[in-house]
Amino acid sequence: MNDPEIRALLYPLLTEGVYIDELPTGTTRADVVHITPQFMHGYEVKGDGDTLLRVAKQLPCYTRAYDFVTFVVTEKHLPKLLPLLPEWVGILVASPEGLRPHRPASYNATVERAAVAGLLRLSEVKAYLFDRGLHHVGLLRRRDLSHLLATAHSIPLSGLAQFVRDRLMARLPQRLQARAERKAERQQRPARARKRSRKPTVKRKRAAVTSPRK
Structure with missing residues (x-):
């Protein structure tokens, strides 16, 4: 499973408050942050095509900022991920059938x-x-x-x-409006590009190099 497929399973679970994608957090970006009047919950998504190389840098940033932290990963990452996370960090396992809780996130007492x-x-x-x-x-x-x-x-x-x-x-409403405007721009670009006249590509032949006659 890839990142968009996993996010599509995660979003319906974030029922209260709002959620924000790609929120800058320290020196990294949290994939999804669920924000309510009572807490902030940071989620990091790892699909089949991702690696765990950045976990060591991501986790401290989330630990300092969020009341709860959960990693949402596919089954292939679980054995290597478990030793990297403290027990209070939650884990959800993603599959085509849905998200399976491996362990819930506990309250983080080290927010700064x-x-x-x-x-x-x-x-x-x-x-x-x-x-x-x-x-x-x-x-x-x-x-x-x-x-x-x-x-x-x-x-x-x-x-x-x-x-x-x-x-x-x-x-959030400002973010959604800006996102919609960027999406509309991207959808219009191919149409404009097709209208442009394409200049024929001219291939220049290299002059043949001949040895001078003796």
């Missing part, structure tokens, strides 16, 4: 403020902090802001996470 804030635009995070009395954040870069969040214990994780969830859910 900086990673959660990193899911939003820098301007949004600054506005949130400014409203809470941190008026000096206006000129900070992303790296400096992340350091501040890592040490600013006066900013509760629960409040920040709620703000991030609300902003991401509110942004």
Whole structure:
């Protein structure tokens, strides 16, 4: 099974809130993120044609940002994947018959403020902090802001996470509209391309190289 086939099985299970495809998360992108008013659940999809080489880089990014993490994989990946994941990470096994739970995801107690804030635009995070009395954040870069969040214990994780969830859910209609516009553009490109007159390809013959007569 490939990635689109597995996602088609996963989407109907995400009934509450919204889900976002390819959400930038740290130094990677989460395949699907299910966002509700109460939690964020990151899903990583591995089809038959995928490898597990990037799991070591993906998992720490998801661990810092999401309340729950689940890998959705085909049967062929299961034996090699199990040693790579802590027990609290959930696993769903995909087959043409559907998704079979191998183990459920447990609550992740290692979420970090900086990673959660990193899911939003820098301007949004600054506005949130400014409203809470941190008026000096206006000129900070992303790296400096992340350091501040890592040490600013006066900013509760629960409040920040709620703000991030609300902003991401509110942004979904914009994402869907932009996605529809990109799809419409792609569908129009072949039609325009067919209308263009094609110039005949001219093949140049190489001049024959002859040895000078002696």
